[in-house]
Amino acid sequence: MNSKPSILLVDDETAITDNLTPFLGRSGFSVEVASNGEEALQKVASQNPDLLILDVLMPLLDGREVLRRLRQASNWLPVILLTQVGEAGERAMALEEGADDYLNKPFDPHELVARIRAVLRRARPGQPPPSAAARLACGKLVLDRVSRRVWLDQSELSLTPKSIMLLEYMMTHPDELVSRERLLDVVWGWDYPVGTRAVDTRVAELRKALDDDPTRPCFIETIPGQGYRFVGTVETRT
Protein backbone atom coordinates (compact mmCIF):
# COMPACT_ATOMS: atom_id res chain seq x y z
CA MET A 1 0.00 0.00 0.00
CA ASN A 2 0.87 3.65 -0.32
CA SER A 3 3.17 2.80 -3.21
CA LYS A 4 2.17 5.90 -5.16
CA PRO A 5 3.77 9.08 -3.86
CA SER A 6 1.12 11.75 -3.28
CA ILE A 7 1.56 15.18 -4.75
CA LEU A 8 -0.29 18.38 -4.03
CA LEU A 9 -0.27 20.56 -7.13
CA VAL A 10 -0.98 24.23 -6.41
CA ASP A 11 -1.64 26.64 -9.25
CA ASP A 12 -4.43 29.15 -9.84
CA GLU A 13 -4.33 28.49 -13.59
CA THR A 14 -6.79 25.65 -14.19
CA ALA A 15 -5.49 25.16 -17.74
CA ILE A 16 -2.24 24.06 -16.15
CA THR A 17 -3.61 21.91 -13.34
CA ASP A 18 -6.17 20.25 -15.68
CA ASN A 19 -3.43 19.14 -18.05
CA LEU A 20 -0.69 18.36 -15.55
CA THR A 21 -2.85 16.26 -13.24
CA PRO A 22 -3.48 13.38 -15.70
CA PHE A 23 0.12 13.58 -16.90
CA LEU A 24 1.51 13.26 -13.38
CA GLY A 25 -1.08 10.55 -12.69
CA ARG A 26 0.21 8.49 -15.60
CA SER A 27 3.76 9.07 -14.37
CA GLY A 28 2.89 7.18 -11.20
CA PHE A 29 1.83 9.85 -8.73
CA SER A 30 -1.49 10.41 -7.02
CA VAL A 31 -2.32 14.06 -7.50
CA GLU A 32 -4.44 16.51 -5.52
CA VAL A 33 -5.01 20.08 -6.69
CA ALA A 34 -5.30 23.36 -4.83
CA SER A 35 -5.91 26.67 -6.56
CA ASN A 36 -4.48 29.14 -4.06
CA GLY A 37 -2.13 29.41 -1.12
CA GLU A 38 -4.79 29.26 1.61
CA GLU A 39 -6.25 26.08 0.17
CA ALA A 40 -2.75 24.67 -0.20
CA LEU A 41 -1.96 25.16 3.50
CA GLN A 42 -5.27 23.54 4.50
CA LYS A 43 -4.67 20.53 2.25
CA VAL A 44 -1.08 20.15 3.44
CA ALA A 45 -2.43 19.96 6.99
CA SER A 46 -5.30 17.60 6.22
CA GLN A 47 -3.73 15.29 3.63
CA ASN A 48 -0.03 15.36 4.43
CA PRO A 49 1.23 14.89 0.84
CA ASP A 50 4.70 13.58 0.02
CA LEU A 51 5.54 16.57 -2.14
CA LEU A 52 4.21 20.02 -2.91
CA ILE A 53 4.37 21.68 -6.33
CA LEU A 54 3.81 25.35 -5.76
CA ASP A 55 3.24 28.14 -8.25
CA VAL A 56 4.80 31.40 -7.09
CA LEU A 57 2.31 33.91 -8.44
CA MET A 58 -1.12 33.22 -6.96
CA PRO A 59 -3.96 35.27 -5.52
CA LEU A 60 -4.73 35.39 -1.76
CA LEU A 61 -1.47 33.83 -0.62
CA ASP A 62 1.41 33.45 -3.04
CA GLY A 63 3.66 30.43 -3.27
CA ARG A 64 6.57 32.16 -1.66
CA GLU A 65 4.51 32.99 1.42
CA VAL A 66 3.13 29.45 1.64
CA LEU A 67 6.68 28.10 1.54
CA ARG A 68 7.84 30.56 4.17
CA ARG A 69 5.00 29.65 6.53
CA LEU A 70 5.66 25.94 6.12
CA ARG A 71 9.37 26.32 6.79
CA GLN A 72 8.79 28.64 9.76
CA ALA A 73 6.60 25.94 11.23
CA SER A 74 9.51 23.50 10.69
CA ASN A 75 7.52 21.62 8.09
CA TRP A 76 10.15 20.11 5.77
CA LEU A 77 7.71 18.77 3.21
CA PRO A 78 9.59 18.64 -0.13
CA VAL A 79 8.61 21.61 -2.29
CA ILE A 80 9.17 22.35 -5.97
CA LEU A 81 8.45 25.96 -6.90
CA LEU A 82 7.11 26.90 -10.31
CA THR A 83 8.60 30.31 -10.98
CA GLN A 84 6.81 32.61 -13.34
CA VAL A 85 9.77 34.44 -14.70
CA GLY A 86 13.36 33.34 -15.01
CA GLU A 87 14.60 36.34 -13.16
CA ALA A 88 17.76 35.82 -11.20
CA GLY A 89 16.10 37.27 -8.11
CA GLU A 90 13.28 34.77 -8.19
CA ARG A 91 15.65 31.86 -8.74
CA ALA A 92 17.81 32.89 -5.81
CA MET A 93 14.69 33.40 -3.69
CA ALA A 94 13.44 29.90 -4.48
CA LEU A 95 16.47 28.26 -2.93
CA GLU A 96 16.82 30.79 -0.12
CA GLU A 97 13.29 30.24 1.09
CA GLY A 98 14.03 26.55 1.35
CA ALA A 99 12.42 25.11 -1.75
CA ASP A 100 13.94 21.77 -2.67
CA ASP A 101 13.99 22.71 -6.32
CA TYR A 102 12.28 24.95 -8.83
CA LEU A 103 11.32 25.07 -12.47
CA ASN A 104 10.79 28.03 -14.74
CA LYS A 105 7.56 28.31 -16.68
CA PRO A 106 7.05 27.29 -19.42
CA PHE A 107 8.62 23.91 -18.74
CA ASP A 108 8.63 20.47 -20.31
CA PRO A 109 6.32 18.26 -18.18
CA HIS A 110 8.87 15.45 -18.44
CA GLU A 111 11.37 17.76 -16.75
CA LEU A 112 8.89 18.28 -13.91
CA VAL A 113 8.59 14.52 -13.43
CA ALA A 114 12.39 14.21 -13.39
CA ARG A 115 12.57 16.98 -10.73
CA ILE A 116 9.86 15.30 -8.63
CA ARG A 117 11.65 11.95 -8.72
CA ALA A 118 15.00 13.52 -7.82
CA VAL A 119 13.51 15.48 -4.92
CA LEU A 120 11.59 12.48 -3.58
CA ARG A 121 14.67 10.31 -3.78
CA ARG A 122 16.71 12.86 -1.87
CA ALA A 123 14.07 13.71 0.72
CA ARG A 124 14.55 12.49 4.27
CA PRO A 125 11.12 12.67 5.91
CA GLY A 126 10.88 15.25 8.66
CA GLN A 127 14.37 16.58 8.08
CA PRO A 128 15.30 19.91 6.51
CA PRO A 129 16.63 19.63 2.95
CA PRO A 130 20.13 21.01 2.23
CA SER A 131 18.42 23.89 0.42
CA ALA A 132 16.90 25.05 3.70
CA ALA A 133 20.25 25.24 5.49
CA ALA A 134 22.20 28.47 5.84
CA ARG A 135 25.52 26.64 5.86
CA LEU A 136 26.61 23.57 3.98
CA ALA A 137 29.78 21.62 4.55
CA CYS A 138 31.53 18.80 2.79
CA GLY A 139 34.74 17.75 4.48
CA LYS A 140 37.06 20.74 4.48
CA LEU A 141 34.73 22.73 2.19
CA VAL A 142 32.25 25.13 3.78
CA LEU A 143 29.68 27.26 1.97
CA ASP A 144 27.85 30.03 3.79
CA ARG A 145 24.76 30.67 1.72
CA VAL A 146 23.72 33.83 3.50
CA SER A 147 27.00 35.74 3.26
CA ARG A 148 27.89 34.04 -0.05
CA ARG A 149 31.33 32.99 1.17
CA VAL A 150 33.28 29.78 0.70
CA TRP A 151 36.11 28.32 2.76
CA LEU A 152 38.44 25.47 2.01
CA ASP A 153 40.55 24.24 4.91
CA GLN A 154 39.45 27.36 6.83
CA SER A 155 40.93 29.74 4.28
CA GLU A 156 38.42 31.78 2.34
CA LEU A 157 38.23 31.28 -1.43
CA SER A 158 37.68 34.14 -3.80
CA LEU A 159 34.96 32.92 -6.17
CA THR A 160 32.81 34.79 -8.66
CA PRO A 161 29.09 35.12 -7.83
CA LYS A 162 28.28 32.67 -10.64
CA SER A 163 30.73 30.09 -9.35
CA ILE A 164 29.16 30.36 -5.91
CA MET A 165 25.68 29.87 -7.41
CA LEU A 166 26.94 26.83 -9.27
CA LEU A 167 28.53 25.37 -6.15
CA GLU A 168 25.40 26.17 -4.15
CA TYR A 169 23.15 24.32 -6.56
CA MET A 170 25.48 21.33 -6.68
CA MET A 171 25.75 21.18 -2.88
CA THR A 172 22.01 21.58 -2.33
CA HIS A 173 21.44 18.71 -4.78
CA PRO A 174 24.07 16.21 -3.66
CA ASP A 175 24.39 12.87 -5.38
CA GLU A 176 22.10 14.02 -8.17
CA LEU A 177 23.00 13.98 -11.85
CA VAL A 178 22.61 17.61 -12.89
CA SER A 179 22.59 18.23 -16.63
CA ARG A 180 24.53 21.12 -18.15
CA GLU A 181 21.22 22.57 -19.35
CA ARG A 182 19.87 22.52 -15.82
CA LEU A 183 22.99 24.26 -14.47
CA LEU A 184 22.69 26.86 -17.20
CA ASP A 185 19.13 27.50 -16.19
CA VAL A 186 20.13 27.75 -12.55
CA VAL A 187 23.08 30.06 -12.93
CA TRP A 188 22.14 32.08 -16.00
CA GLY A 189 18.38 31.62 -16.09
CA TRP A 190 18.21 30.68 -19.72
CA ASP A 191 19.53 28.38 -22.35
CA TYR A 192 21.73 29.77 -25.03
CA PRO A 193 23.84 28.20 -27.72
CA VAL A 194 27.14 28.98 -26.07
CA GLY A 195 25.82 27.93 -22.71
CA THR A 196 26.92 24.38 -22.13
CA ARG A 197 30.50 25.42 -22.80
CA ALA A 198 30.13 28.24 -20.33
CA VAL A 199 29.06 25.65 -17.75
CA ASP A 200 32.13 23.52 -18.46
CA THR A 201 34.38 26.57 -18.10
CA ARG A 202 32.81 27.49 -14.77
CA VAL A 203 33.03 23.97 -13.44
CA ALA A 204 36.70 23.83 -14.44
CA GLU A 205 37.28 27.15 -12.62
CA LEU A 206 35.46 25.89 -9.57
CA ARG A 207 37.43 22.64 -9.51
CA LYS A 208 40.67 24.54 -9.72
CA ALA A 209 39.64 26.78 -6.81
CA LEU A 210 38.52 23.74 -4.79
CA ASP A 211 41.68 21.85 -5.70
CA ASP A 212 39.50 18.98 -6.90
CA ASP A 213 41.05 16.40 -9.21
CA PRO A 214 38.49 15.61 -11.95
CA THR A 215 39.89 12.10 -12.33
CA ARG A 216 39.42 11.37 -8.62
CA PRO A 217 36.92 13.99 -7.49
CA CYS A 218 36.05 14.69 -3.87
CA PHE A 219 33.38 17.20 -4.86
CA ILE A 220 32.30 17.44 -8.48
CA GLU A 221 32.24 14.45 -10.75
CA THR A 222 31.81 14.64 -14.52
CA ILE A 223 29.27 12.26 -15.99
CA PRO A 224 30.46 12.12 -19.59
CA GLY A 225 27.86 13.32 -22.07
CA GLN A 226 25.32 14.01 -19.34
CA GLY A 227 26.44 16.53 -16.78
CA TYR A 228 27.83 16.76 -13.29
CA ARG A 229 27.23 15.24 -9.90
CA PHE A 230 28.23 16.43 -6.44
CA VAL A 231 29.75 13.28 -4.96
CA GLY A 232 30.78 14.46 -1.50
CA THR A 233 28.60 13.97 1.56
CA VAL A 234 26.93 17.24 2.42
CA GLU A 235 26.24 18.17 6.02
CA THR A 236 23.84 20.93 6.89
CA ARG A 237 24.67 23.50 9.54
CA THR A 238 22.45 26.23 10.81
Next chain:
Amino acid sequence: MRLWRWLVILAPTLLGTGLALYFFLVYNPSHNHIVYLRADLGILSFLAGLLLSLVAALVFSLRARVVQAILHASSVGAEERRRFLRRLDHELKNPLTAIRAGIANLAESSSSGHNHETLASLQTQTLRISRLTSDLRKLAEIEVRQLERLPVDIPPLLREAFRMAGEHPAAARRNLNLSLPQAPWPLPTIQGDTDLLLLAIHNLLENALKFSSPGDTVELHAFEDGQQIVIEVADTGPGIPDDEQPHVWEELYRGHTSRGIPGSGLGLALVRAIIERHNGSVSLRSRLDQGTVFTLHLPAS
Protein backbone atom coordinates in the same frame (compact mmCIF):
# COMPACT_ATOMS: atom_id res chain seq x y z
CA MET B 1 4.58 80.32 -25.94
CA ARG B 2 5.96 82.53 -28.68
CA LEU B 3 3.98 85.59 -27.52
CA TRP B 4 5.32 85.15 -24.01
CA ARG B 5 8.85 85.00 -25.25
CA TRP B 6 8.42 88.33 -27.06
CA LEU B 7 6.91 89.93 -23.99
CA VAL B 8 9.83 88.76 -21.93
CA ILE B 9 12.21 90.34 -24.39
CA LEU B 10 10.28 93.52 -24.89
CA ALA B 11 9.21 94.40 -21.38
CA PRO B 12 12.64 94.91 -19.81
CA THR B 13 13.92 96.52 -23.00
CA LEU B 14 11.14 99.05 -22.91
CA LEU B 15 11.66 99.55 -19.21
CA GLY B 16 15.37 100.14 -19.67
CA THR B 17 14.87 102.53 -22.60
CA GLY B 18 12.20 104.35 -20.65
CA LEU B 19 14.46 104.82 -17.70
CA ALA B 20 17.23 106.10 -19.92
CA LEU B 21 14.88 108.54 -21.69
CA TYR B 22 13.56 109.69 -18.35
CA PHE B 23 17.02 110.65 -17.19
CA PHE B 24 17.82 112.37 -20.46
CA LEU B 25 14.55 114.28 -20.73
CA VAL B 26 14.06 115.40 -17.14
CA TYR B 27 17.60 116.63 -16.77
CA ASN B 28 18.83 118.72 -19.68
CA PRO B 29 22.33 117.88 -20.72
CA SER B 30 24.68 119.94 -18.67
CA HIS B 31 28.05 119.53 -17.11
CA ASN B 32 26.50 118.56 -13.80
CA HIS B 33 28.26 115.44 -12.55
CA ILE B 34 25.11 114.14 -10.86
CA VAL B 35 23.18 114.40 -14.13
CA TYR B 36 25.94 112.49 -15.92
CA LEU B 37 25.83 109.88 -13.20
CA ARG B 38 22.07 109.55 -13.58
CA ALA B 39 22.35 109.36 -17.36
CA ASP B 40 24.95 106.61 -16.96
CA LEU B 41 22.61 104.84 -14.57
CA GLY B 42 19.90 105.06 -17.22
CA ILE B 43 22.20 103.54 -19.83
CA LEU B 44 23.28 100.86 -17.37
CA SER B 45 19.69 99.96 -16.54
CA PHE B 46 18.96 99.84 -20.27
CA LEU B 47 21.87 97.45 -20.79
CA ALA B 48 20.88 95.34 -17.78
CA GLY B 49 17.31 95.13 -19.13
CA LEU B 50 18.65 94.11 -22.52
CA LEU B 51 20.89 91.43 -20.99
CA LEU B 52 18.06 90.10 -18.81
CA SER B 53 15.70 89.85 -21.75
CA LEU B 54 18.33 88.05 -23.82
CA VAL B 55 18.92 85.55 -21.03
CA ALA B 56 15.18 85.06 -20.55
CA ALA B 57 14.66 84.52 -24.30
CA LEU B 58 17.52 82.00 -24.36
CA VAL B 59 16.16 80.07 -21.40
CA PHE B 60 12.67 80.00 -22.88
CA SER B 61 13.81 78.83 -26.29
CA LEU B 62 16.06 76.16 -24.77
CA ARG B 63 13.22 74.90 -22.66
CA ALA B 64 10.95 74.82 -25.68
CA ARG B 65 13.58 72.83 -27.57
CA VAL B 66 13.98 70.33 -24.72
CA VAL B 67 10.21 69.85 -24.49
CA GLN B 68 10.09 69.29 -28.23
CA ALA B 69 12.95 66.79 -28.04
CA ILE B 70 11.17 64.87 -25.29
CA LEU B 71 7.94 64.81 -27.28
CA HIS B 72 9.87 63.61 -30.31
CA ALA B 73 11.71 60.93 -28.34
CA SER B 74 8.52 59.63 -26.80
CA SER B 75 6.84 59.46 -30.19
CA VAL B 76 9.85 57.56 -31.54
CA GLY B 77 9.61 55.24 -28.52
CA ALA B 78 5.88 54.84 -29.06
CA GLU B 79 6.42 54.09 -32.74
CA GLU B 80 9.08 51.49 -31.90
CA ARG B 81 6.73 49.94 -29.38
CA ARG B 82 3.89 49.78 -31.91
CA ARG B 83 6.21 48.10 -34.40
CA PHE B 84 7.32 45.65 -31.71
CA LEU B 85 3.73 44.73 -30.84
CA ARG B 86 2.85 44.26 -34.53
CA ARG B 87 5.82 41.93 -34.92
CA LEU B 88 5.02 40.05 -31.73
CA ASP B 89 1.46 39.60 -32.95
CA HIS B 90 2.81 38.28 -36.23
CA GLU B 91 5.26 35.93 -34.54
CA LEU B 92 2.49 34.44 -32.40
CA LYS B 93 -0.11 34.29 -35.16
CA ASN B 94 1.63 31.68 -37.27
CA PRO B 95 2.29 29.03 -34.63
CA LEU B 96 -1.14 29.63 -33.10
CA THR B 97 -2.84 29.18 -36.47
CA ALA B 98 -0.91 25.94 -36.92
CA ILE B 99 -1.89 24.78 -33.43
CA ARG B 100 -5.57 25.50 -34.00
CA ALA B 101 -5.49 23.68 -37.33
CA GLY B 102 -3.74 20.75 -35.64
CA ILE B 103 -6.31 20.59 -32.88
CA ALA B 104 -9.12 20.69 -35.44
CA ASN B 105 -7.42 17.80 -37.21
CA LEU B 106 -7.18 15.79 -34.01
CA ALA B 107 -10.81 16.42 -33.15
CA GLU B 108 -12.04 15.22 -36.54
CA SER B 109 -9.62 12.51 -37.57
CA SER B 110 -10.23 8.91 -36.66
CA SER B 111 -7.03 7.27 -37.82
CA SER B 112 -4.40 7.24 -35.11
CA GLY B 113 -1.53 7.15 -37.64
CA HIS B 114 -2.36 10.64 -38.75
CA ASN B 115 -2.67 11.84 -35.16
CA HIS B 116 0.97 11.11 -34.57
CA GLU B 117 2.03 13.60 -37.23
CA THR B 118 -0.37 16.23 -35.99
CA LEU B 119 0.90 15.83 -32.43
CA ALA B 120 4.50 16.21 -33.58
CA SER B 121 3.57 19.41 -35.39
CA LEU B 122 1.71 20.74 -32.34
CA GLN B 123 4.78 20.03 -30.26
CA THR B 124 7.01 21.95 -32.71
CA GLN B 125 4.73 24.96 -32.71
CA THR B 126 4.41 25.16 -28.95
CA LEU B 127 8.18 24.86 -28.64
CA ARG B 128 8.45 27.75 -31.08
CA ILE B 129 6.30 29.92 -28.82
CA SER B 130 8.21 28.76 -25.75
CA ARG B 131 11.46 29.75 -27.39
CA LEU B 132 10.04 33.14 -28.30
CA THR B 133 8.95 33.89 -24.73
CA SER B 134 12.25 32.62 -23.40
CA ASP B 135 14.18 34.87 -25.79
CA LEU B 136 12.05 37.87 -24.88
CA ARG B 137 12.66 37.14 -21.21
CA LYS B 138 16.37 36.85 -21.85
CA LEU B 139 16.35 40.24 -23.49
CA ALA B 140 14.34 41.82 -20.68
CA GLU B 141 16.67 40.32 -18.11
CA ILE B 142 19.85 41.45 -19.82
CA GLU B 143 18.51 44.99 -19.78
CA VAL B 144 17.97 45.02 -16.02
CA ARG B 145 19.97 42.28 -14.31
CA GLN B 146 23.08 43.05 -12.37
CA LEU B 147 26.06 42.34 -14.59
CA GLU B 148 29.09 40.44 -13.45
CA ARG B 149 31.93 42.94 -13.77
CA LEU B 150 35.18 41.04 -13.87
CA PRO B 151 38.25 41.61 -16.05
CA VAL B 152 37.66 39.91 -19.40
CA ASP B 153 40.61 39.03 -21.60
CA ILE B 154 39.35 39.60 -25.14
CA PRO B 155 41.68 37.42 -27.29
CA PRO B 156 40.77 34.07 -25.64
CA LEU B 157 37.11 35.08 -25.77
CA LEU B 158 37.32 35.79 -29.51
CA ARG B 159 39.28 32.61 -30.16
CA GLU B 160 36.56 30.66 -28.35
CA ALA B 161 33.79 32.37 -30.37
CA PHE B 162 35.78 31.73 -33.54
CA ARG B 163 36.27 28.07 -32.68
CA MET B 164 32.54 27.70 -32.08
CA ALA B 165 31.78 29.39 -35.40
CA GLY B 166 34.08 26.81 -37.02
CA GLU B 167 31.73 24.08 -35.78
CA HIS B 168 28.67 25.69 -37.38
CA PRO B 169 27.28 23.54 -40.23
CA ALA B 170 27.74 26.41 -42.70
CA ALA B 171 31.36 27.02 -41.68
CA ALA B 172 32.91 24.33 -43.86
CA ARG B 173 32.06 26.21 -47.03
CA ARG B 174 33.10 29.70 -45.86
CA ASN B 175 36.55 31.24 -45.53
CA LEU B 176 36.87 32.05 -41.86
CA ASN B 177 39.56 34.45 -40.67
CA LEU B 178 40.43 35.69 -37.22
CA SER B 179 42.82 38.58 -36.77
CA LEU B 180 44.01 39.75 -33.38
CA PRO B 181 46.71 42.38 -32.90
CA GLN B 182 50.08 41.17 -31.62
CA ALA B 183 51.87 44.53 -31.92
CA PRO B 184 52.52 47.01 -30.44
CA TRP B 185 50.88 45.41 -27.43
CA PRO B 186 48.08 42.92 -26.77
CA LEU B 187 44.49 44.10 -26.34
CA PRO B 188 43.68 45.55 -22.92
CA THR B 189 41.08 43.79 -20.79
CA ILE B 190 37.57 45.11 -20.29
CA GLN B 191 35.27 44.90 -17.27
CA GLY B 192 32.30 42.73 -17.97
CA ASP B 193 30.43 39.48 -18.13
CA THR B 194 32.39 37.04 -20.21
CA ASP B 195 29.42 34.75 -20.95
CA LEU B 196 27.29 37.59 -22.25
CA LEU B 197 30.10 39.00 -24.37
CA LEU B 198 30.72 35.55 -25.83
CA LEU B 199 27.03 35.32 -26.64
CA ALA B 200 27.09 38.70 -28.42
CA ILE B 201 30.06 37.75 -30.61
CA HIS B 202 28.64 34.31 -31.22
CA ASN B 203 25.36 35.83 -32.44
CA LEU B 204 27.18 38.11 -34.87
CA LEU B 205 29.33 35.27 -36.24
CA GLU B 206 26.34 32.98 -36.53
CA ASN B 207 24.42 35.65 -38.45
CA ALA B 208 27.35 36.15 -40.81
CA LEU B 209 27.46 32.40 -41.47
CA LYS B 210 23.70 32.10 -41.87
CA PHE B 211 23.27 34.96 -44.31
CA SER B 212 26.34 34.36 -46.48
CA SER B 213 26.71 31.69 -49.16
CA PRO B 214 29.31 29.00 -49.86
CA GLY B 215 32.56 30.61 -50.93
CA ASP B 216 31.93 33.79 -48.93
CA THR B 217 34.41 35.12 -46.40
CA VAL B 218 33.61 35.76 -42.73
CA GLU B 219 36.15 37.63 -40.64
CA LEU B 220 36.51 38.49 -36.99
CA HIS B 221 38.83 41.40 -36.17
CA ALA B 222 39.67 43.20 -32.99
CA PHE B 223 41.86 46.20 -32.36
CA GLU B 224 42.44 48.98 -29.88
CA ASP B 225 41.25 52.50 -30.63
CA GLY B 226 42.27 54.92 -27.89
CA GLN B 227 40.29 54.03 -24.79
CA GLN B 228 38.16 51.51 -26.64
CA ILE B 229 38.35 48.01 -27.98
CA VAL B 230 36.78 47.61 -31.40
CA ILE B 231 35.49 44.21 -32.47
CA GLU B 232 34.32 43.69 -36.04
CA VAL B 233 32.46 40.84 -37.66
CA ALA B 234 32.62 41.23 -41.42
CA ASP B 235 31.24 39.12 -44.25
CA THR B 236 31.07 39.14 -48.04
CA GLY B 237 27.39 38.20 -47.85
CA PRO B 238 24.37 39.72 -49.58
CA GLY B 239 24.44 42.99 -47.61
CA ILE B 240 21.53 44.79 -45.94
CA PRO B 241 19.40 47.32 -47.90
CA ASP B 242 19.82 50.93 -46.71
CA ASP B 243 16.22 51.23 -45.56
CA GLU B 244 16.50 48.10 -43.39
CA GLN B 245 19.78 49.02 -41.71
CA PRO B 246 18.35 51.25 -38.95
CA HIS B 247 15.85 48.55 -37.96
CA VAL B 248 18.02 45.45 -37.71
CA TRP B 249 18.75 46.07 -34.01
CA GLU B 250 15.06 46.22 -33.14
CA GLU B 251 13.33 43.34 -31.38
CA LEU B 252 11.69 40.81 -33.70
CA TYR B 253 12.73 42.71 -36.82
CA ARG B 254 13.18 40.42 -39.79
CA GLY B 255 14.39 42.00 -43.03
CA HIS B 256 13.34 40.93 -46.53
CA THR B 257 16.63 39.13 -47.05
CA SER B 258 16.11 37.08 -43.90
CA ARG B 259 12.93 35.43 -45.18
CA GLY B 260 13.43 31.72 -45.23
CA ILE B 261 16.44 31.87 -42.91
CA PRO B 262 15.58 30.54 -39.46
CA GLY B 263 15.94 32.93 -36.55
CA SER B 264 14.01 34.57 -33.77
CA GLY B 265 14.55 38.15 -34.87
CA LEU B 266 16.04 38.77 -31.43
CA GLY B 267 19.70 37.93 -32.00
CA LEU B 268 20.89 41.43 -32.85
CA ALA B 269 18.62 43.01 -30.25
CA LEU B 270 20.39 40.80 -27.71
CA VAL B 271 23.77 41.88 -29.06
CA ARG B 272 22.81 45.53 -28.71
CA ALA B 273 21.43 45.05 -25.19
CA ILE B 274 24.58 43.21 -24.07
CA ILE B 275 26.99 45.77 -25.53
CA GLU B 276 25.03 48.74 -24.20
CA ARG B 277 24.99 47.18 -20.74
CA HIS B 278 28.79 47.17 -21.02
CA ASN B 279 28.72 50.92 -21.80
CA GLY B 280 29.63 50.17 -25.40
CA SER B 281 27.97 50.87 -28.72
CA VAL B 282 27.04 48.94 -31.84
CA SER B 283 26.99 49.99 -35.47
CA LEU B 284 27.00 48.51 -38.93
CA ARG B 285 28.06 49.33 -42.46
CA SER B 286 26.72 47.40 -45.39
CA ARG B 287 26.66 47.46 -49.17
CA LEU B 288 24.19 45.43 -51.16
CA ASP B 289 25.77 42.45 -52.90
CA GLN B 290 29.14 43.26 -51.31
CA GLY B 291 28.90 42.56 -47.64
CA THR B 292 28.35 43.80 -44.12
CA VAL B 293 30.48 44.67 -41.14
CA PHE B 294 29.06 44.82 -37.62
CA THR B 295 31.18 46.85 -35.22
CA LEU B 296 31.22 46.73 -31.43
CA HIS B 297 32.91 49.45 -29.40
CA LEU B 298 33.68 48.53 -25.81
CA PRO B 299 35.44 50.74 -23.25
CA ALA B 300 38.77 49.28 -22.12
CA SER B 301 39.34 49.07 -18.39
